[in-house]
Every structure is written in structure tokens, then in C-alpha cells.
Amino acid sequence: MKHLSRADISSYIDGEGKLLYIKQHIQTCERCSALYKEMCEIKETIKSNDLSSDVTCPELNLSSFTHIKNEENRISKTVFAFSLFVFFLFSILLGTSNGKSISNIFNRKKVLSRNEFAEMQTFNEARNVQQYFLGD
């Protein structure tokens, strides 16, 4: 008969592994039964000598911990969005106060083309004067 490994017996006493098979084997095999008893004794010795029986320690309340963290994240997102809004608003106001209103920025092309037209008019007049004196 094939005997159980110590690892299998160890996991069996913790309620893990192939429980039914190991239970049946231990009932029939004297050697494995002795190993099982030995391991149970070790487990009992360790468990009955709790190292921290003389110490009390507050446990970490994780649900309140995550709640505080989520709240903090929500506040920081709100602050970020608000500061972004203020920055955008401020940049618009700053542009207007420099004499460049938003409508001026969009009409820039139109103003420039008027200037060009004026320059061309001056150039034509100068050419006419030149023609008059030189007789071209």
C-alpha cells in the first residue's frame, strides 16, 4: 500500500486537500495514522500557545480607511477642476484687459487686409506722380 506524504497529512489536518481519500487511508493505515496524530499534536501545541495573549493592539479599520481615501480623492479632483476653470477664466480676462478683446483676435485677418489695401492705394498714387514728372 502506498503511504501518504507528510505534506498531504499536514494539509489534511488544516481541512485542505483530498479530504475523503486521506480520511479513508488514515483509518486503515497504521503508519499514516501515527503520523497524523503526531502532526495534530504539533498543531495543538502551537495553537494553544498564542504568542500575543498578553498584548492588545487596535486593529486597522480598513472600510473607514478606504472611505477617507475616496473622499480625499473626490475633493482633490474637485479642487483640480475648479482651479482649471479659474485659470481659463483668468486667461480670458487677461487677454481682454491688454486691449485684445476676443472679437479683435478673430477679426485680425480683416484688419490686416484693410492695411494692405491702404498701402496699395499709397503705392498707386506714388506711381501716378512719378509718371507725371517723368512723362512715362
Added chain:
Amino acid sequence: MIAYRFTQNYDDASDIRQEVFVRAWKNISHLKDESKAGSWIISITYNYCKNFYRNKKDFTPLSENYSGETKEIRGNESSMVADALALLPANQRMAIILLEYENKSYKEIAESLNTNISSVKSLIFRARGNLRNSLDKTKIHKHPEV
């Protein structure tokens, strides 16, 4: 409490708890599944416990930390079990603490130690073997002849 069971030193356990809290606070955004929060905290504690003694230059083995008075309060048998646990490697010690005192399943232990269930099975089995040898020397545990 896990830190105290691991270190058997109240001051060290307090330091570890403080640091674990700070690390958890900083990295809470990495925690996707809140149902695994317990394992996550234990995992941080375990990693910090390992590094704590690695970085601590004046580290003295656990068994040498006990004063005579502490031993008296605990009783002889508890002290011997504590000594035997102190001799275990960090991963075996943590696995036994989680199993026996925190009543965690193999799956939960595997999550906490960032390993798989078969490794936990092996860790527990080897830890029990080492504990048996240590306790045999101190004659607490008398196992039957096989």
C-alpha cells in the same frame, strides 16, 4: 497583531504597524478589489517585516529578545514555542502565524504571501517539520514512535 506575532517585540511591531499604515495610505489607489483588502494589508506587513530585519543592523534573534520576566509571564511552554517559531525562516513563520493564529485558509495565505496554494502547502509542512525538531529538543512535544 501580525507584526507583533512575527517580531515578538512590541516596539518593533509598533514601528512596523505605523509604516504599514503609511504605505497602505499611499498605495490605496492600487487596491482594485476591496474584498482582498485584508490579504493586501497582510502582504504589505509581511514584506515590511522581512525588510525591517534585513535593514536593522543591530538585529538580535528573536529568542534573545526575551527578558527573564517576559518568559516568566508567558510560561515555559509558550516561550519554547516562541523560540521554535523564531528559528523558522520568515516565509514559514508568517505562513504558520496566519494559519494557526489568524485562522486564514491556504488560499488567503497564498494571496498574502504572493505565492500559490501548493507552495503554501509545502511551507506549512516544512514549518511543522522544523517546529517538531525544535520542540523535540526542548521536550515539549512528545510524538509517538512511528
